[in-house]
Amino acid sequence: MAEIAYWEAIRRAHDEELANDPLVIAMGEDIGVAGGTYKATSGLYQKYGPERIIDTPISENSYTGIGIGASMAGVRPIIEIMSINFALLALDTLINAAAKIRYMSGGRVSCPIVMRTPGGTAHQLAAQHSARLARMFMSTAGLRVVTPRGPLDAYGMLKSAVRCNDPVIIIEHESMYNMRGEVPDQEFFRPLEGAEVVRAGSDITLIGYNYSVHLCLAAAAKLASMGVSAEVIDLRALKPIDRDTIRRSVEKTHKVVIAEEDEAAVGVGAEIISVITEECFFALDAQPVRVHAADVPVPYNRQLEKAAIPNADDVLAAALKVLGRA
Amino acid sequence: MKASDQTRLLREMIFFRRFEERSFEAYMERKIGGFLHLYSGQEAVATGVLEMARCGHDYVITGYRDHVHAIKAGAPAREVMAELYGKETGSSRGRGGSMHIFDPTVNFMGGYALVGQPFPLAAGLAMACKLKKTDQIAICFLGDGANNQGTFHETLNMASVWKLPVLFVCENNLYAIGTRIDRSTAVRDQYKRAAAYNMESSQHDGQDIDTVMKAARSAIHHVRGGNGPYFIEFLTYRQRGHSMSDSNAYRSKEEEREWAERDPIKLYGERLKAAGRLTDADIAQIEKSVQDEIENDVIRFAEESPEPRVEDLTKYCLDDNPNPQWIGPLRGDQHG
Structure with missing residues (x-):
């Protein structure tokens, strides 16, 4: 049992899931060479290469859509959106596509994506970097929405989200990435349901x-x-x-x-x-x-x-x- | 091409035309609800391109005018018609309808009603092919109107940067719903827009299936050969309105007559007759057999199939048999 930071917990979950399944990928802005705005993917580019740790252009709607399309063919993408404010640009592909494809295909096509994003006010980031927006996703049929409060859930819920067959939105928080907490050394999963x-x-x-x-x-x-x-x-x-x-x-x-x-x-x-x-x-x-x-x-x-x-x-x-x- | 393949292609296009016109009739009888977007007039594009693809192996995705693409990709026509009827036996179990035909057993990954949304989905399917190191490609059919969405620009850029095996097929039918291309779009020749993303592209007549097949063969060869994406534009024309509520008031009768002269079925039928491959009697026989198949198999199956059960309303929303280890609920002893 070690005390680690929230961002380290997310990074560990990425690392283990990438090692476990060659069809797990991560994509987002600055997540690869730059290591991620919150360090949640640091070092993974060097370990897994550019085809699996994908630095995207600043095109939130379409890179999210590319992740969704890949998931329809069996890939399990972990999509990072740098701030939940920017997720507004990806609402078409998240809500009109990922949330609905399973239903409107009669259960024949799944979209097992994970979308991670920090929502919340931090320190004087002003109106366009401080939105929370959880309510928008929780009102959409076909999505799962989880909100890990500390490193234990940040690790265990991301691991479950990658393996779950539904699209999962993970809402993190800019003020929590350096929060520390005990996380067991052995692998474990935390369920996506249950208060x-x-x-x-x-x-x-x-x-x-x-x-x-x-x-x-x-x-x-x-x-x-x-x-x-x-x-x-x-x-x-x-x-x-x-x-x-x-x-x-x-x-x-x-x-x-x-x-x-x-x-x-x-x-x-x-x-x-x-x-x-x-x-x-x-x-x-x-x-x-x-x-x-x-x-x-x-x-x-x-x-x-x-x-x-x-x-x-x-x-x-x-x-x-x-x-x-x- | 062998004579038997030419006859088959002509029959397929006649079948697709009859499928669409018969669904129009069923719509008027209120057996089909919602919106219905018919493909009549554009048959040579989907038929010709997919004839050159490896259907069932390659991924195919398109917009809401999707019946013909689905069937040519390999979806059973009777299941597509049952979907239009909203039946449990339909391609999407009656949950999708005309605009959302899916058949993953043949890698037909859906019709979508958000104009331009299939661009990134197609690039994602191509990304999956690349990750898995298969020789599959993704083929994305969309109209000229979709090219004015942000997804067009964002996706062409990423597809090009990442050299994804995706073929973008632009069916330029000159109208985005009811607005003519020169009134909505600064660049009339759509293939030129791909140059902004350093992507190879070309423009062709979409009414002549021989031209379509020749162009598609070379574009598919480029994509499958690992040379990155390709954007191919076909000039075509839909004979019916955008959807069923369309009065066609935005275009002239003269324009419609001119394009009717270049009806893809008529062009191809006349070519086969001129080459001595078929007679008028042969074509009449094909039309009769298509009519019989549509009535006795496709329509009968749709009519006789059961409706979905109301008890199954929420089925298919999320994974119906989830692994409890991932999903929960949280147990008291499960705190890490």
């Missing part, structure tokens, strides 16, 4: 995904010092949503806060509240509260950016409100 209770508690449920799990964990620690036992759930997968884990927790705590880094409208929080309403409405003792970004493009100015994006104190304040202690 995880990452801190057990009995008074209130805090639900997050990707980076916002860490905001929930920080808020839970502060709540503990105030004598409140908070349960924290990492959704892990946004498509499909694990309804059972959410229901079991809310039936136990009767109170819930959902933390998302994105804007609220038609978002993850809205979906989770719908799930709770459908699954266990009468278990609620208080109305659920969403913690989310302000409804603005992300500003450049440091103070404005901070004000636009939720932090652990916002999650804490929301929890206290739900608990009637605000």
Whole structure:
């Protein structure tokens, strides 16, 4: 068991899957000779060569489409899009092609691609490098969407995604690539479905995904010092949503806060509240509260950016409100 | 070419024309829904190019005007018609319809309704052939209208940089839906645009199947020989509207008459007659046998096939038998 960084976990998963199957390839901007913007593919070009570690031109829609086409013939491409903002350019091939080909071919053609991309605000990257957009992919039938919160899932979910026969979108986060965590030395896989209770508690449920799990964990620690036992759930997968884990927790705590880094409208929080309403409405003792970004493009100015994006104190304040202690 | 092959090619084109015209009738009877884009008038292009390819071995992909490409690539005509009828026995199990015919058993990798989307998919199929070091190629058929999408430029660039074994076949029928090429496109000769990506290209008459085959043979030889992609343009004309709701108001009757004189079936039939290979009676016999096959096999199969079961609505959306090791759900003891 070694403590490694998030980017190292992704790199290790790439390396093992490339070694395991000659039809696994990686493609994206600057991933080869340059080693990847976040180092997630560093050294692989030297090890596997230009035909399998493919530096693409800045043509997100078509290089994603080329990966999809190759996957239809049995190749397993790991496609990196440097920022989820740029994934907007690839929505045609991701949503109109990858998500639909299996269905509209009557199950006769699969598109086993993996698309990895960081979504989230980092540090003053401004409006066109700070989008989150998970909600767009989680609303599309035919895709799987996962959001690893740390190195363990970053490694284990990428490995599962490569082997899965469905198109998988992996949403990472610019602020997490240097986050460190324990990852076992032996090979393992983490499933692409299922939420995880990452801190057990009995008074209130805090639900997050990707980076916002860490905001929930920080808020839970502060709540503990105030004598409140908070349960924290990492959704892990946004498509499909694990309804059972959410229901079991809310039936136990009767109170819930959902933390998302994105804007609220038609978002993850809205979906989770719908799930709770459908699954266990009468278990609620208080109305659920969403913690989310302000409804603005992300500003450049440091103070404005901070004000636009939720932090652990916002999650804490929301929890206290739900608990009637605000 | 042997006389028997020439007769077969003429019969195939007559069959494709009758298939399309018969599906028009079924559409008017409301047995076929959605959109229906017919290929009548352009038969020499798909028939001639794919005659020169290794169907079932090479990958073929196209846009939404896809019935004839699918059948010539090897998809059973009765399954294609059953797909138009939305039946469970259809090429795509009734889930795709006219615009989304798939038959991976013969490497026909689909028809797509997003104009220009097959460009990168075709290059990806070619990339797979290159990675696997097979002698397969990918053949992508699209119209002139697709060349104004970003995917055209992005894909031709990558296909050329990476020397992918892909043949881009441009069926230039002069109209992008209802807008004539000179009103939408700065360069009228489409093959010239490939030069921007350092790709070899050429332009040919798409109405004369002998011309099509000669040009396609050389282009396919180039691609299969490991020389990188090739862009081949055929000048052709669709006899019907873009789709079924098209009034054809954007083009003149005179233009339609001129192109009807160069109908590919008529041209080829007359050539075979002039060469003494066939008589009018032979052609009438072919037409009769095509008519019988379409009615007694293709249409009957589509009519008599079952609908998909409503219980199977969500089948085929994701892998229906996924490996639980990859998919989950997460178990309590599975935290690494």
